[in-house]
Amino acid sequence: NAGVTQTPKFQVLKTGQSMTLQCAQDMNHNSMYWYRQDPGMGLRLIYYSASEGTTDKGEVPNGYNVSRLNKREFSLRLESAAPSQTSVYFCASSSGEAGRGEQYFGPGTRLTVT
């Protein structure tokens, strides 16, 4: 059982370049999330999708866009990368059953913007 998969694992971009981070889950979960992890900041929610066809902003959405392609896949796009977007990005999913709260995380993508 693969769980939550993310591609790529590592990426280096130059300022102004664009890229899309891919995420897929095979647990038939309704909800999916994108976080960024920075030293001393914990995890901060960028965007989430409560169900297929819906997306909402989280705490730090500026500079990012998302697409919930289908129930399995949730992608994060950086249109014009900036050094401040250097971070580790995690995708997560959850069942969508209120009150359960358990999220399943992918292994992360380490992004460096020079």
Add this chain to the structure above:
Amino acid sequence: GNSVTQMEGPVTLSEEAFLTINCTYTATGYPSLFWYVQYPGEGLQLLLKATKADDKGSNKGFEATYRKETTSFHLEKGSVQVSDSAVYFCALSQGGSEKLVFGKGMKLTVNP
């Protein structure tokens, strides 16, 4: 708004030492509380949770009790192992939502 405050460390312990990681929260009503663990090079995984006051979550020798009177959810383990070396995050969710609010995380290193 909702927030979580936890010990940030880093903390280094010897094997078999007692571990406490403090976590307090600010929220209205009755949030659900969680401890997540992140082993080196991996994503986060749920360690334990509690959904109402006085509940005790436990897993892998770790325990935490939901204390509404002190708005706390401290993580404890009686005897740590080298394999417990990781970053530990306290988190909450509220209002029927599965969105999580995380503390900043605490890095624990256990030496043999």
